[in-house]
Amino acid sequence: xxxxxxxxxxxxxxxxxxxxxxxxxxxxxxxxxxxxxxxxxxxxxxxxxxxxxxxxxxxxxxxxxxxxxxxxxxxxxxxxxxxxxxxxxxxxxxxxxxxxxxxxxxxxxxxxxxxxxxxxxxxxxxxxxxxxxxxxxxxxxxxxxxxxxxxxxxxxxxxxxxxxxxxxxxxxxxxxxxxxxxxxxxxxxxxxxxxxxxxxxxxxxxxxxxxxxxxxxxxxxxxxxxxxxxxxxxxxxxxxxxxxxxxxxxxxxxxxxxxxxxxxxxxxxxxxxxxxxxxxxxxxxxxxxxxxxxxxxxxxxxxxxxxxxxxxxxxx
Amino acid sequence: xxxxxxxxxxxxxxxxxxxxxxxxxxxxxxxxxxxxxxxxxxxxxxxxxxxxxxxxxxxxxxxxxxxxxxxxxxxxxxxxxxxxxxxxxxxxxxxxxxxxxxxxxxxxxxxxxxxxxxxxxxxxxxxxxxxxxxxxxxxxxxxxxxxxxxxxxxxxxxxxxxxxxxxxxxxxxxxxxxxxxxxxxxxxxxxxxxxxxxxxxxxxxxxxxxxxxxxxxxxxxxxxxxxxxxxxxxxxxxxxxxxxxxxxxxxxxxxxxxxxxxxxxxxxxxxxxxxxxxxxxxxxxxxxxxxxxxxxxxxxxxxxxxxxxxxxxxxxxxxxxxxxxxxxxxxxxxxxxxxxxxxxxxxx
Numbered sequence: 001x002x003x004x005x006x007x008x009x010x011x012x013x014x015x016x017x018x019x020x021x022x023x024x025x026x027x028x029x030x031x032x033x034x035x036x037x038x039x040x041x042x043x044x045x046x047x048x049x050x051x052x053x054x055x056x057x058x059x060x061x062x063x064x065x066x067x068x069x070x071x072x073x074x075x076x077x078x079x080x081x082x083x084x085x086x087x088x089x090x091x092x093x094x095x096x097x098x099x100x101x102x103x104x105x106x107x108x109x110x111x112x113x114x115x116x117x118x119x120x121x122x123x124x125x126x127x128x129x130x131x132x133x134x135x136x137x138x139x140x141x142x143x144x145x146x147x148x149x150x151x152x153x154x155x156x157x158x159x160x161x162x163x164x165x166x167x168x169x170x171x172x173x174x175x176x177x178x179x180x181x182x183x184x185x186x187x188x189x190x191x192x193x194x195x196x197x198x199x200x201x202x203x204x205x206x207x208x209x210x211x212x213x214x215x216x217x218x219x220x221x222x223x224x225x226x227x228x229x230x231x232x233x234x235x236x237x238x239x240x241x242x243x244x245x246x247x248x249x250x251x252x253x254x255x256x257x258x259x260x261x262x263x264x265x266x267x268x269x270x271x272x273x274x275x276x277x278x279x280x281x282x283x284x285x286x287x288x289x290x291x292x293x294x295x296x297x298x299x300x301x302x303x304x305x306x307x308x309x310x311x312x313x314x315x316x
Numbered sequence: 317x318x319x320x321x322x323x324x325x326x327x328x329x330x331x332x333x334x335x336x337x338x339x340x341x342x343x344x345x346x347x348x349x350x351x352x353x354x355x356x357x358x359x360x361x362x363x364x365x366x367x368x369x370x371x372x373x374x375x376x377x378x379x380x381x382x383x384x385x386x387x388x389x390x391x392x393x394x395x396x397x398x399x400x401x402x403x404x405x406x407x408x409x410x411x412x413x414x415x416x417x418x419x420x421x422x423x424x425x426x427x428x429x430x431x432x433x434x435x436x437x438x439x440x441x442x443x444x445x446x447x448x449x450x451x452x453x454x455x456x457x458x459x460x461x462x463x464x465x466x467x468x469x470x471x472x473x474x475x476x477x478x479x480x481x482x483x484x485x486x487x488x489x490x491x492x493x494x495x496x497x498x499x500x501x502x503x504x505x506x507x508x509x510x511x512x513x514x515x516x517x518x519x520x521x522x523x524x525x526x527x528x529x530x531x532x533x534x535x536x537x538x539x540x541x542x543x544x545x546x547x548x549x550x551x552x553x554x555x556x557x558x559x560x561x562x563x564x565x566x567x568x569x570x571x572x573x574x575x576x577x578x579x580x581x582x583x584x585x586x587x588x589x590x591x592x593x594x595x596x597x598x599x600x601x602x603x604x605x606x607x608x609x610x611x612x613x614x615x616x617x618x619x620x621x622x623x624x625x626x627x628x629x630x631x632x633x634x635x636x637x638x639x640x641x642x643x644x645x646x647x648x649x650x651x652x653x654x655x656x657x658x659x660x661x662x663x664x
Contacts, residue, residue, distance in 0.1 A: 216404035219371050222391040223398045224418035224469065234417070238408045 051297075057290035069286055077287040081295075086275070090295055093272040096187070097255035100194040101248045104202040107195070108247065109240075112206035131203050139197065143264050146193045150184035150265065157183070180267050190266035197261065198254050202247035209243020210236070245307045252303060256296040272296060320347040320382065322473055322505040323368060328377035330363050337363045339529040340377070345507060345522075347382075347472075350499055352508045354516040355526030356552070361509050364526075365475050368507065369398050382472060396473040397466035401481060403458045405450040411437075411461050412446030418469040436464035439498065456487045463498070473505040480515065492519050513553050517541065525549050541577075545660050550575040557581070557623050558659070567595050573659040578626040580655035583613065583647045590650060597649045599623060604642050613642070615649060623649060 024031045060069050061076035080086070115127050134142060149155055160169045173179040173186060180186030213236060221231040259273025270278075272292055280289035323345040330338040338360040345351045353361035366372040367379060370391035379387045386394055397418070405414050413420075415436055416429045424432075437443050440460035450458055459479060466474055476495075480488045496519055499506045510516055516523050517537040525532045525540065527548045533540060544550035547558055560573035568574070583601075590596040602622070603614035611632065615623045 214402065214404065216400045216402055217406060219369075219391070220398070220400060220404035220406075221417070222371075223369055223396075224465070225392045225421045226417075227392055230421055234421075235406060 054290050054293055057287055058294050060287045062285045062287055067284065077291045080288055081291045086292075089270050089272060089275050090299075092269065093256055093296075094299055096191065096194065096271070097252045099191060100198060100255045101202075101251045103191075103195050104199050104251045105206075105244050105248060108199060108202040108206050109244065112203050112210055112240075112243075113236075116207055116210040131200050134196075135200055140260065142197065143193060143261055146189075146196065147184050147264055150182070150189045150192070152182040152184075154184070184265055185267050187266060187269075190262060193261055193265050194255050194258070198251040201250035201254065202244075205246035205250070206240060206243040209240040209246070213239045248307075249300070249304070253296065253300050256299065319349075321345070321380070322347040322349070322382060323507065324380040325364070326378045326380070328364070328367065328374045328379060330360075330367060330372060331375045336529045338367070338374070341529075341531050343524055343531060343534060345505060347505055348503060350496065350506045350508065350519060350521045352510060352516040352520040352523045353526060354510055354513060354523050354553075356511055358528075359526035360529040361511075361524075361526040362477060365398075365477055365507060365509050368394075368473070369396060369475055370394050395471055396475055397469050397471040398475040398477065399459075399462045399466050399479045401477045401479065403450075403462040403479075405458055405461060405465070407450055409450075410446060411442075411448045411450065411453070414450065414461060415446075415465045415468050417465060422469075432468055433464075436468045439467070439501070440464045441494075455482055456491065459483065459491065463495075467498075467502060471504065473507060474499075476506060476508045478509050478511070480510070480512075488515070495519065517553070525552065527552070543657055544575060547573070547575075547659055547662060550657070550659060555624055555626075556657075559621075560659075563617075563619060563621060567597065568653075568656065573661065574656045575659055576651055576655050576657070578612070578624040579610075581623065581625045581649050581651045583615070583625055583627065584650055586646045586648050588648055588650075590648075593653055594650045595653055595656070597623070599647060599649060601642050601645045601647055615647060625649065 024034075058077055059073050059075070060071050061074050061080075062068070063070050111127075111131075115124055119127055151157070157166075157169065160166055169183075172188065173182065178186060178188040178191070180189070183189040183192075217235055217239070218231055221235045222228075226234065257273055259271065259277050262268075262271040262274055263277075272295060276289045276292045279285045279292065321344050323343075325341050325343045327340045327342055328338060329336065329340050341360070341364060353364055355361045363372060367374055368381075370386070370389055370393075373388055377387070378385055381394060381396065406417065409417070412430075412433050415433045419429045419432060433446060434443070437445060440463050442457060442460050442464070445453070445457070445461075450461065453461065459482075462479070479495075480491050483491060492515060495506070495508075508516075508519065517540075520537060522534060522536055523540055524534045525548070533545050533549045535543075540549060540553050544553060544556065550556035550558060555578055556575040557578065558573060558575050559567065561571060564573065565571050586598060597617055599615040599617040601613055602616040605612045605614075606629075608629075610626050610628050613625045613627070615625055617623065
């Protein structure tokens with residue numbers, strides 16, 4: 001009985017929302033535009049746009065007398081960039097990024113492999129948490145903590161002293177390039193902190209790549225006569241390699257662009273990030289800072305092309 | 317038996333905690349046999365296959381491969397190969413590399429590898445596809461590549477885990493015939509897992525029926541169909557009318573369960589005479605389903621028991637089929653005593 005007295009669906013208070021949903025249903029393009037509009041606006045105008053502005057800036061140059069930016073196309077800034085001192089900064093940064101990336105891959109792969117293949121459900125959750133937990137605390141605090149850990153009076157030196165290995169530490173710190181007065185002011189220390197800070201960004205993509213390798217492929221390999229090591233080499237590693245590449249893109253580009261860690265740890269020899277920071281700030285040479293910023297992007301571009309040539313994306 | 321035993325299970329169990337996936341299964345599979353493990357999902361058939369392959373170990377019992385105990389051997393030390401349900405082709409390798417994988421692992425020289433891969437591709441009727449990637453193949457082609465990849469190693473036993481499950485009906489029927497032909501050609505033991513009873517009946521020399529981790533019955537397709545021993549087998553393989561209790565006493569004079577296949581029963585008029593040696597039961601047509609080749613009737617007896625009867629559509633006219641006059645009609649069911657198949661009494 002009550003059904004007869006009720007208003008038919010779609011009339012009254014909800015007719016307006018119904019009209020909107022009818023309209024959206026009949027015009028899928030309008031729906032698409034509404035959904036994609038805001039992110040596209042953000043990506044194209046703000047993100048790509050600012051990158052483009054950066055690129056344009058790098059082709060302006062600074063007038064040596066007035067200290068004003070000359071807004072005309074020239075390669076003068078790039079001529080400044082390609083000097084020995086600047087190239088040394090680029091080389092140092094790229095070398096550090098490469099070393100951190102390789103070390104991160106070597107450390108992350110076994111961990112990710114254990115988490116995906118062997119850890120129980122509980123242990124898996126705990127290990128995930130252990131990988132992610134550092135990301136919940138402030139990056140600055142972690143970097144400063146490492147300064148204390150690595151310092152001459154820090155816990156590492158103390159443990160090494162207790163183990164009677166101070167001579168070994170001193171011998172390492174006496175080595176050229178990686179050494180320094182103490183771990184916290186050496187390239188080695190800087191490397192360790194970079195490695196610590198970016199490691200999760202390597203572990204997570206490798207885990208997700210390994211999780212996408214079906215168990216049946218591993219069983220098939222064993223079924224066809226392959227022992228564990230052979231299965232790893234011929235099946236697991238090639239299929240997980242895109243994950244390693246994805247992780248390396250993170251660790252490499254993050255190391256390439258970071259300016260806080262090298263300003264806190266290490267022997268204060270400049271890195272790209274520090275150079276950009278000082279050129280755009282202290283010396284007001286925005287074009288040179290912009291040109292410096294273009295370099296990591298160029299390096300990443302070359303890196304991705306090389307990765308593709310190596311077949312890193314074939315198994316995707 | 318005249319032929320050698322390829323696979324033997326002795327009281328094999330596989331328990332996952334309280335779940336008895338496989339419970340004290342014993343069976344012997346002869347060399348050169350096409351042997352099917354048939355059962356509903358979760359009945360333990362796939363677990364048995366995986367224990368033969370070595371992907372899983374029994375919690376009790378022993379498994380023998382040509383007389384040699386292999387119960388706890390790793391997969392790579394067993395002379396068996398598997399065709400996986402999802403084919404498990406390596407996506408980063410070409411078809412040729414996939415098939416040659418086992419040979420590459422065994423360090424077979426490249427020239428011989430290539431020759432044998434080409435041979436295998438001929439056998440599965442995909443010549444010249446060495447350079448393709450698995451992603452460029454259709455489901456049926458992947459299936460054949462998986463078969464070639466297993467057979468190239470010349471295993472003594474080939475394990476097939478529901479390999480036709482993902483194919484459409486037409487292709488599946490084609491592959492059924494082809495698999496039989498290939499088995500004939502290579503002459504090795506095939507152990508085939510399926511839940512499709514029709515597929516099992518079509519292809520197998522012998523079938524083991526699995527139910528809840530146990531083997532209910534082992535036999536040839538005809539034995540299983542004509543002489544099922546348990547309620548489960550009688551109703552899982554084909555359709556059966558299962559009769560027991562009071563109705564059994566009324567029809568055959570003793571309380572003992574038996575089954576009758578629907579096609580052995582004839583429907584006649586109520587007043588038709590009952591010939592000697594025939595069993596008769598009166599009922600009413602409750603439902604009629606036209607199935608093309610035949611028509612299936614559901615007949616309800618006075619005691620509210622449902623019987624399924626199948627009749628070939630030999631001279632049924634379209635008017636007969638459309639006309640609903642069969643429904644509700646009183647009929648007499650008659651079948652020869654010899655069609656009765658005694659079932660094992662089950663405590664329940």
